[in-house]
Amino acid sequence: MYQFNLSATKSYMEQLPWAVLTTLGLSALAILLSVLVGLVGSLFRTSRWWALRFLGGAYVEVLRNIPLLIVIYLVYFGLAQIGLRISGFSSAVIALTLNAGAYMTEVIRGGLAAIGKGQFEAARSQAMTPVQVYRYVVFPQVFRIIYAPFGNLCIGVVLGSALASIVGVEDVTSWMHTVGSNSFRYLEAFLMAGSIYLVMAQGVNLLRIGTGKYLLSHSTSATRQ
Amino acid sequence: MQFDDDVTHYWRFFLSGTLTTLWISWLALMLGGILGTVVAHMRMSRIAALRIFALGYTEFFRSIPPLMLFFGSYYGISFALDVNLNPFTSATLALTFTASSLMAEVVRSGIESVGTGQWLAATASAMTRLQVFRYVVWPQALRVCLPPATGVYISTLKDSSVASVIGYIELTRSGLLIRETTGSSFDVFLIIATIYFVINYGLSLCGGALERRFRIVH
Amino acid sequence: MSTDAEPILRIEGVVKKFGPRTVLNQVDLTVQPGEVVVLVGPSGTGKSTLLRCVNGLEEIQGGRVLFENRPVVANSKSVIDVRKHIGMIFQSFNLYPHLTALGNVMLAPMKVLGESKSVVEARARELFRKVRLEHRADAYPGQLSGGEQQRVAIARALAMNPSLLLFDEPTSALDPETVGDVLDVMEDLAREGRTMMVVTHEIGFARHVGDRIVFMDEGRIVEMGAPEEVIDAPREERTRQFFSSILRG
Numbered sequence: 001m002y003q004f005n006l007s008a009t010k011s012y013m014e015q016l017p018w019a020v021l022t023t024l025g026l027s028a029l030a031i032l033l034s035v036l037v038g039l040v041g042s043l044f045r046t047s048r049w050w051a052l053r054f055l056g057g058a059y060v061e062v063l064r065n066i067p068l069l070i071v072i073y074l075v076y077f078g079l080a081q082i083g084l085r086i087s088g089f090s091s092a093v094i095a096l097t098l099n100a101g102a103y104m105t106e107v108i109r110g111g112l113a114a115i116g117k118g119q120f121e122a123a124r125s126q127a128m129t130p131v132q133v134y135r136y137v138v139f140p141q142v143f144r145i146i147y148a149p150f151g152n153l154c155i156g157v158v159l160g161s162a163l164a165s166i167v168g169v170e171d172v173t174s175w176m177h178t179v180g181s182n183s184f185r186y187l188e189a190f191l192m193a194g195s196i197y198l199v200m201a202q203g204v205n206l207l208r209i210g211t212g213k214y215l216l217s218h219s220t221s222a223t224r225q
Numbered sequence: 226m227q228f229d230d231d232v233t234h235y236w237r238f239f240l241s242g243t244l245t246t247l248w249i250s251w252l253a254l255m256l257g258g259i260l261g262t263v264v265a266h267m268r269m270s271r272i273a274a275l276r277i278f279a280l281g282y283t284e285f286f287r288s289i290p291p292l293m294l295f296f297g298s299y300y301g302i303s304f305a306l307d308v309n310l311n312p313f314t315s316a317t318l319a320l321t322f323t324a325s326s327l328m329a330e331v332v333r334s335g336i337e338s339v340g341t342g343q344w345l346a347a348t349a350s351a352m353t354r355l356q357v358f359r360y361v362v363w364p365q366a367l368r369v370c371l372p373p374a375t376g377v378y379i380s381t382l383k384d385s386s387v388a389s390v391i392g393y394i395e396l397t398r399s400g401l402l403i404r405e406t407t408g409s410s411f412d413v414f415l416i417i418a419t420i421y422f423v424i425n426y427g428l429s430l431c432g433g434a435l436e437r438r439f440r441i442v443h
Numbered sequence: 444m445s446t447d448a449e450p451i452l453r454i455e456g457v458v459k460k461f462g463p464r465t466v467l468n469q470v471d472l473t474v475q476p477g478e479v480v481v482l483v484g485p486s487g488t489g490k491s492t493l494l495r496c497v498n499g500l501e502e503i504q505g506g507r508v509l510f511e512n513r514p515v516v517a518n519s520k521s522v523i524d525v526r527k528h529i530g531m532i533f534q535s536f537n538l539y540p541h542l543t544a545l546g547n548v549m550l551a552p553m554k555v556l557g558e559s560k561s562v563v564e565a566r567a568r569e570l571f572r573k574v575r576l577e578h579r580a581d582a583y584p585g586q587l588s589g590g591e592q593q594r595v596a597i598a599r600a601l602a603m604n605p606s607l608l609l610f611d612e613p614t615s616a617l618d619p620e621t622v623g624d625v626l627d628v629m630e631d632l633a634r635e636g637r638t639m640m641v642v643t644h645e646i647g648f649a650r651h652v653g654d655r656i657v658f659m660d661e662g663r664i665v666e667m668g669a670p671e672e673v674i675d676a677p678r679e680e681r682t683r684q685f686f687s688s689i690l691r692g
Contacts, residue, residue: 065379065425066418067386069397074418077410122537125498126551126603127526136554140541155288162290166390173292177300186304190297194289201288 012179012189019175020196026089026171027158030096034157037097038104045109056105063102068160071095076167092164100157107153111146112138144215151208155201162197172196235403242399243420249313249388249395250381253320254328257381258374260321261328268333279329286326291384294319299391312393320388324381331373335366368439375432379425386421396420451476451511451607451638452497458505459492459662466492468662469506474640476606479633481653482642485685489662490642491534494609497640498522498529511606527555530600534612536592538584544571544595545580548602556603563602570598574628590621594628601632608632610641626652646689650674658682 044056063071075098076091086094115138123133143150165174176193180186268279286294299315302308310318339362347357389398400417404410452474459467466489474480482490495501496508499515499522508515510525538547548567552558571577574594584592593613600608610629614622626648633639633652643649649656649670656673658666658681666673666682677683 061426062422065383065422065429067383067397067421069386069389070414070418070421073397073401074411074414077404078414081410118533118535118537119539121500122531122533122539125500125526125529125531126599127523127555128551129523132554136550137539141539144541159288159290162292163387165292173290173296176293177296180296180300180304184304186297186301190293190301194293194297197290197293198285198288202284 012175012183015170016172016175016192019170019172022089022169023158023161023171023173023196024200026092026096026161026164026169027154029093030100030157030161031154033093033097034100034104034153037101038108041101041105042108042112045105046112060102060105063099068095068099069163069166071099072163072167088164088168091167092161092169096157096160096164099160100153103153103156104150107146107149108142110149111142114145115141147211147215148208151204151211155204158200158204159197235407238399238403239396239416239420242394242396242417243424245394245399246382246385246396247424249316249320249393250378250385252317253324253381253385254374254378256317256321257324257377258328258332260325261330262332264325264329265332265336268329269336283326283329286322291319291323291387292390294322295387295391312388312391315391316385316388316393316395320381320384323384324377327377327380328374331370331377332366334373335370336362338369339365372432372436372439375428375435379428379432382421382425382428448476449512450474452640453509454493454497454506455509456506457493457496457503457508459489459496459501459503466662467496467503470659470662470664472657472664472667474607474638476638477636479637479639479641479652479654480657481649481655482640482657482659483644483646483649483685484659484665488660490659491611493659494531494611494640494642497607497609498526498531500531527603528605529607529609530603530605531609532593532596532600532611532613534615536584536589536596536616538592538596538599540584543581543583544576544587544598547584547595548599551599552602567598567602570601573601573631574598575624588621589617590624593617593621593625597625597628597632606638608637608639610639610643612642612644614643614645644689646674646686658685660685 041056041059044052045060047053047056072091072095075095076086076088079086079091119137119141120133123137128136161171162173165171165177168174172193176189180189183189264279264282267275268283270276270279295316298318299310299312302310302315343361343365344357347361348354352360385395386397388395389401392398394402396417400413404413407413450473452472454470454472457467457470458465470489470493472480472493482493484490492501496503496517497510497515499508499517499519502517510529513521513525515525516522538544539550542550545564545567548570549560549563552563552566553560568577568580571580574597576591576594576598579587579591579595584595587595597613613629614625617625622645626645629639629641629648630652641648641653651670653670655667656670657664658673658677658679660681666677666679672678673682674686677686
């Protein structure tokens with residue numbers, strides 16, 4: 001039968017921290033950028049101009065219905081064909097950002113809608129410019145509302161980052177595949193890599209739950225008789 | 226742009242790739258649905274051990290990238306059990322497990338949506354637990370599950386593109402092969418992206434229509 | 444109240460439509476400085492909408508609104524300047540939930556008017572004294588009762604030193620016990636000589652505090668005048684119907 005042997009992977013262990021850092025770095029970068037994309041996207045989708053609303057809606061629908069792998073291929077190979085040769089890492093960041101940005105747009109849009117017209121009106125009636133309205137009144141409230149779906153989105157990005165290994169990025173998944181294939185200890189490599197992703201995903205999950213508890217203690221519901 | 230060249234010469238490959246994708250995702254949805262239903266009932270079981278297992282099951286498959294599952298079921302099992310699984314079997318396994326964790330949630334919500342009043346009425350007329358499920362709960366839950374099940378199908382269709390990495394010739398892999406032959410990446414992937422979009426967007430509209438229809442009934 | 448001074452607000456021939464529905468149909472109204480104008484009438488007849496046209500929250504399709512002789516044009520850059528001098532109090536309070544009561548009152552003077560923190564804070568605390576909420580300044584809106592929230596909302600509006608105050612059904616969402624607290628504050632403001640436009644169903648307040656009652660129905664001003672005239676001895680049949688049905692209950 002199969003001899004389970006973790007020590008066989010020891011020689012590859014020194015590459016693992018770098019792989020983990022790559023995964024985390026790639027994910028963090030994509031999440032940050034996708035928040036910016038989501039902010040712009042949600043403003044598009046709630047704009048007064050039909051053209052912007054359509055563009056925003058089209059972006060969201062297209063990116064949510066196309067597999068992430070295809071987006072990565074489009075960016076990596078597609079751009080190369082036009083003459084833009086970019087690294088696997090950059091392609092993965094762009095693709096992940098575009099993909100997550102679509103979901104982020106919807107999450108932020110939902111959050112904005114949940115805030116209620118009254119807040120906008122109160123702020124505007126106090127002579128705030130649109131920028132001020134968003135900066136001082138709307139966006140501080142949005143996170144409190146959307147932190148849960150936002151957390152799930154972050155997990156999605158971390159798991160999606162695994163596809164970057166296909167275009168050459170040396171992340172946790174590519175580590176597992178290299179180690180497993182070379183040492184023939186695929187199962188062990190799989191378990192280790194799997195545990196790392198599990199820890200990352202559940203870590204974000206715990207953060208999400210913790211954020212919820214913290215916000216609850218602040219008692220910020222607006223109306224109470 | 227050699228657009229006409231791609232479409233005219235290779236449309237058969239795009240078509241077969243599309244059909245393969247639709248078929249394997251459907252298979253995974255059906256098998257995953259059965260497995261997910263079992264897990265869902267475990268989740269609602271009175272035995273704590275089953276509940277914990279079911280919870281761990283769903284959390285596990287939501288914390289692992291699909292790519293890992295494909296690698297694991299193709300390379301991992303081959304190395305570990307010294308068998309040579311073909312890409313189709315591996316891909317089906319990986320997709321089935323992924324779909325099952327999603328379906329477990331869908332089925333659980335569906336069953337819970339059937340109000341406790343129904344349970345009380347049924348058990349009051351001396352039905353066993355199994356009979357209540359069979360005649361009262363499942364028929365109603367099935368209707369509630371259809372719209373989100375559409376969503377699971379869409380998700381599985383997208384995940385199936387990763388099967389291309391282990392060599393299974395579905396739509397994405399077909400695209401890669403065509404790309405190698407013609408050398409034009411952008412056009413090929415654009416066509417593939419369009420195919421995925423049309424299918425998935427269409428399905429999401431169906432799902433929305435189903436949801437509206439059932440909302441009126443309830 | 445001097446009748447020969449420049450009116451602070453001029454509403455001339457204002458027409459407002461929501462799609463095919465005409466909600467305001469040729470409304471003319473002037474408000475003098477220091478006047479307390481109370482708008483009454485059946486629900487949904489455009490009273491709140493009229494208020495919202497005054498500070499440009501609603502666009503008008505006809506006529507014009509002049510505040511201190513400046514036109515109020517919704518969705519324009521100039522309206523922001525106008526809003527610095529108009530304060531609005533909403534039926535559902537609309538306090539900012541992520542800020543304390545003090546934070547709510549201090550936000551706009553600091554960020555919009557650019558005043559320094561110390562000046563604004565001193566004014567805020569004085570306003571809390573005025574609305575009788577000194578010890579609740581550090582509470583969050585979620586921890587305050589409805590009446591307390593509305594008084595904070597009044598303080599928030601006053602913090603900008605407005606020359607006109609708009610009250611949109613300020614007590615309609617309150618428990619009957621707390622309605623009196625808010626009306627008391629509003630009465631204090633009236634006695635100070637503040638210019639106020641109030642949409643309300645509180646006829647007692649209208650009679651007691653109002654300088655002029657305006658009865659609106661179906662988007663038009665049916666009748667207006669001193670409280671004794673409009674409420675007790677109306678000229679128009681519709682006005683009579685409205686007040687008799689209200690006062691009967």
